[in-house]
Structures are given as C-alpha cells and as structure tokens.
Amino acid sequence: MAETEPRSWKTPEFLLVIVMLFILTILVFFILVIPPLWLTGVADDKLKELAKEFLEYRKTLLSIVVTAFGAWVGAGAAYYFGRENLAEASRSLLAMKEPSPQERLRRTPIRLIPPRPLDWKVKLNEDLKTVMEKLKAEPDKWFVPLIKDDGTLEDVLHEEAVWRLVDAESAAKTPYEEIMKKKASDVMEFVKKQKLARLIGIYVPVNLDKNAGEVNDLMKTKEVFLAIIVDETGKPTHFIDTGDIRKLLLHAA
Numbered sequence: 001m002a003e004t005e006p007r008s009w010k011t012p013e014f015l016l017v018i019v020m021l022f023i024l025t026i027l028v029f030f031i032l033v034i035p036p037l038w039l040t041g042v043a044d045d046k047l048k049e050l051a052k053e054f055l056e057y058r059k060t061l062l063s064i065v066v067t068a069f070g071a072w073v074g075a076g077a078a079y080y081f082g083r084e085n086l087a088e089a090s091r092s093l094l095a096m097k098e099p100s101p102q103e104r105l106r107r108t109p110i111r112l113i114p115p116r117p118l119d120w121k122v123k124l125n126e127d128l129k130t131v132m133e134k135l136k137a138e139p140d141k142w143f144v145p146l147i148k149d150d151g152t153l154e155d156v157l158h159e160e161a162v163w164r165l166v167d168a169e170s171a172a173k174t175p176y177e178e179i180m181k182k183k184a185s186d187v188m189e190f191v192k193k194q195k196l197a198r199l200i201g202i203y204v205p206v207n208l209d210k211n212a213g214e215v216n217d218l219m220k221t222k223e224v225f226l227a228i229i230v231d232e233t234g235k236p237t238h239f240i241d242t243g244d245i246r247k248l249l250l251h252a253a
C-alpha cells in the first residue's frame with residue numbers, strides 16, 4: 001500500500017484560522033493601545049472619571065472580542081487538527097488491515113511457493129509396462145506427464161487413464177503381455193476415444209513469472225488441480241497443485 005502524503009497546511013480551514021487570529025490581534029491592539037479620540041480636549045477634572053469608565057468599557061469590549069474570536073478560532077483549529085487526526089487514524093487502520101487471501105496469492109511469485117521438480121516424464125513411445133511399474137512403485141504419483149521426442153510437453157493424463165485402459169483390454173481378453181507392450185500414446189488415444197475428458201488435459205501450463213493468484217485462477221477456470229511449469233522452450237520442469245496453494249495460504253495466515 002502506497003503511503004499517503006500528509007495534507008498541506010495551505011488548506012481553506014487552516015488559512016481561515018490564520019486570518020481570524022490576525023484580525024483578533026489587530027482588534028486587541030486597537031482596544032488596548034489606541035486611545036479614544038473623544039478623550040482629547042477633556043478637562044483634567046473629568047479625565048480621571050472618564051478614564052475609569054473607559055477602562056471598564058475596554059475591559060468589557062476586550063472580553064467580548066476574545067470570547068467570540070476564541071470560539072471561532074477554536075472551532076476552526078479543532079476542525080483542521082481533528083480532520084488530520086482522523087485521517088492519520090484511518091491510515092493506521094488500513095496499514096494494520098490484513099491482506100485478503102487473494103491479495104496474498106497475487107503478491108507471491110510461484111517460484112517462492114516453491115514448485116516441486118518434475119522428476120518423471122513419459123515419452124509417447126514408452127511402454128505401458130514401464131509406466132505401470134512407476135505408478136505402483138510410487139503411489140503418490142497421480143498424473144502422467146507425456147512429452148514429445150524433443151522433450152516438450154504433449155499432455156498430462158490422470159493415472160486412472162492407465163488403469164482404465166488395462167481394465168478395458170483385460171475385459172476384451174487381450175493377453176497381459178500384449179497390454180504391457182502398448183505405448184503411452186495408446187493410453188492417450190484410448191482416453192480421447194472413450195471421451196474421458198476428465199482424465200486428459202488435467203493441467204494448466206505456466207511459467208515462473210506468474211504469481212500464485214494467477215495460477216490459482218487458471219486452475220479454477222479450467223477446473224483442474226495441477227499447474228505444470230514449462231521453460232521458454234516448452235519443456236516441463238516443475239509443478240504445483242492446489243494443495244501447494246492451500247499450504248501457502250495457511251503459512252501466510
């Protein structure tokens with residue numbers, strides 16, 4: 001949040017206070033210093049009596065002027081400084097306000113989550129046997145990243161796609177050895193043919209320049225749980241999922 005510049009003293013209400021103080025000073029000066037013209041030419045025997053009355057008159061007049069101007073100046077000063085205090089209090093409250101979860105995500109680059117290395121990539125011509133062995137050996141792997149021969153990302157399948165193909169081929173009495181010889185590309189074609197859209201394309205491609213908020217929005221829009229980080233050549237390097245986003249929010253809370 002950008003800091004708010006303090007208000008200048010050259011505001012109408014503050015200038016009004018200055019003007020009223022200046023006028024008050026002039027009036028007090030005239031009341032206390034300038035002698036009345038009507039005392040000139042008065043005989044000495046009456047001068048003392050008139051001077052005493054004038055002092056009372058001056059005292060009363062000064063009291064009225066100071067009281068009136070004091071109230072006006074006080075009201076103007078209270079308005080100006082009260083407004084300043086209120087503005088400062090508002091700025092302090094806003095500074096103390098916790099950012100929303102979406103704001104926290106948008107302030108965090110995905111490189112700071114940090115993303116996890118993508119240590120398993122499957123070429124399209126790789127045997128199904130190798131893929132199944134990997135999935136069995138590492139149960140935490142729930143998606144299969146498919147890459148082309150040049151290493152660029154082709155697509156991402158849910159692991160369920162592999163088991164559905166095996167189940168379908170087994171139901172069709174295909175020998176187990178023949179099933180194991182099928183390629184990763186066969187799994188992709190099987191999913192497309194069966195129109196199992198929820199098992200293919202289960203990712204969004206992103207780069208490290210995006211923030212966590214943008215990535216989260218992309219996953220929500222596509223209704224997927226996975227984001228694959230690709231480099232400038234289109235090769236997959238890392239990944240994050242919605243679980244990483246939730247962890248980020250919990251740690252920032």
